[in-house]
Amino acid sequence: MSVYDTLNKEQKKAVLTTEGPLLLLAGAGSGKTRVLTHRIAYLIEELGVSPWNILAITFTNKAAEEMRERLNRIIGFGAEQIWAATFHSTCVRILRRHIDRLGFDNHFTIYDADDQKSVVKDICKRFGIDTKQTREKEFLNVISSAKDKLISPLEYRSQTRGDFTKRRYGEVYEEYQEVLRRNNALDFDDLIVKTVELFKTCPEVLENYQNRFCYISVDEYQDTNRAQFELIRLLAEKSRNLCVVGDDDQSIYKFRGADIRNILNFEQVYPEAKVIKLEQNYRSTGNILNAANAVIRHNKGRKDKALWTDRGEGSNVHFRQFDTAYEEADYIVGDIVSKVSGGTRKFGDFAVLYRTNAQSRLLEERLITEGIPYDVVGGVNFYSRREIKDVLAYLKTIDNGLDEVAVKRIINIPKRGIGPSTIARLDDYAQMRDISFYEALEDADNIMDLGRPIAKINAFVTLIRTFRTKAEFMSISDLILDILEKIDYKSYVDSFAEEDAEDRIHNVEELVNKAVSFQEARDQGSLSEFLEEVALVADIDNMNDDGNRVLLMTLHSAKGLEFPAVYMAGMEDGLFPSYQAANAEDPSELEEERRLAYVGITRTKEDLTLTSARTRMLRGETQYNTVSRFVKEIPEELLDGGTVWGRKQWQRMGEGGDDFGNGTAWGRSARKGAGSFAAAENGSSRSEARDFRPKAVLRPKTTAKADKPFIAKGMDSLNRLAGVSKGMPKQAPAAVDYAEGDRVSHVKYGLGTVLHLEKDVRDIKVTVDFDRAGQKIMYASFAKLKKV
């Protein structure tokens, strides 16, 4: 039993409390994952519970993966039988089996935000709704929050009968669901909602899962919404062995429907529930913890608790204020460099956290010029890149012809001369005959007033048919490559994106690689499975910590992670807390921001630095901000304000700064006064070397960003970024100077062995087995492999 002796008293109690409902209030860094995994191990090894009867739910794939890894390590046998997955993937797995009972086809596709938006856009057009007055996003917000609360279109309508505008929302909601059904598609919220619906309409299916999942645990419980609560409630109804783990102070997803009452009222719903608090923190030093406690104390309506540690005080929390955001970035990067060269830290020890994704840009620019390896988590999701979505739309069309959004996306990609008016005609026809859009395409010959485009449509249908046949026997990666070749995607990309064509092709190659590794992992998974996996990954899931790189991410993405040294940048009122949260009439919005600050602070093990800038460019305008109130909530004795900007000074300035009207100068006057260029250059030219544009050089396009294993290696990568390739041959090389079996090197992946060479229509397809990065397939003209 020695394994369990490493736990503290409360942790041990939590591990041993296996029967009945259990609420585990686990503060940041209190070892909750450890408790969860040990608890499961205890169930299996000491109580003889079958791994097959255990369900462990998390929010991110990364967390699920970590859970599985740890379980593998501590459980000798059968760990892989434990169902450890996210809410969403759990639901997909269940729905793939049973959704036909709800009138869907089991090959349903999953819609992301883009797809949802185009559905709503289409509806608005048909309903004659002006999307300038009410944006698509607004409708989607309403729909999503209704779904979070398990309110069906019907219920929504009856609840909002009196209100004219809301009735409108109801109509759109209803039609939206109708369209999704026709397209055989589900959005993210539907995954949960439909599973609940399935359980409620098919008791025997529910019972089946109730019998299987005898022990259920849910991580990050404070972030669950009503629908997720209901899902869990149903599953646990029979066994009532439900262990939820959460921290109300870390609830930061209210905007996504998280209902904190799930955790606050747990004991009412489960009167027999036991409650255990974990308050000992094993992560941070005393000063950091006290700072975190001091900040969160300003929130009302939280479960009372205070983290403590028996580690020493550690160093103070650092705070620096700068004139401009450039100087802020400059300082952070410089500080990292000096600590690394001083030998106290390595790059991988650092994380820079910020409120909004846009803030990453400046930091990246500095990091690149300093040649520091870094990763950005988030930003534009890999799978929402235009080029990736194009390819995926082809795959979706092949897999599920009912998915109208996908078909419409690619019907004219590359340009085939099928324009909006033709599509409108096809739409009308489909509507009239009550068939799907794709079926209308197949029926093009019978549509009278179509005219010339008929031939083009037929060609498209034939193309898709060919792909469908090939999909039967081809691997997914080969299918993708075949699609790329047949539609000549490369020239298409060249035509619409001259500058960053290379990056885009690179991204597509990366997708091929993902397909390869997917198939290796799953031993030939189906196309549906691939598309589903792709739809459910978040950016954080792709993060691998084995690179010794500085990490940049939003505070939201940082939840659940920890780092020896953390910078929280942009600690300014108006940015963090955000302008709208600070000015909202509902004080809970500000409290949510404060929890975010709490999350950020508690990511830190040893070194925490808070920074802010007096001036910051936001959408082309200069904004004047005062120091964040969250900084001011930290007691003076825990802070170390540096020599130049002592606390007194910034406090005085902060108070004076209020003249700016909460620190924000929104008016156009600021810009006009400075002249349209001056505003942009002000900050940079004044502070010496900040003007290192042309920006085309440093930041070709956002595409380069999340292309994640991006290692800035001095000039090499700078040249790559600078688009030096522009002068390079666009046309593929007729031959390459390496052959199968040769050793080659790649800018990004390093050394590898050429496995296979294949001549394409206009390029050479190279398969390389890289020592570090594994097997990759790439086009010779873009890969620029060097023989070694």
Add this chain to the structure above:
DNA sequence: TTTTACTTCGTTTTT
């Protein structure tokens, strides 16, 4: 039908 030139508008946060 496609390309271009111009206008508008926005930033929280994401499974």
Add this chain to the structure above:
DNA sequence: CGAAGTAAAA
């Protein structure tokens, strides 16, 4: 400032 969307021209 830039992306994205709209109106007009080719």
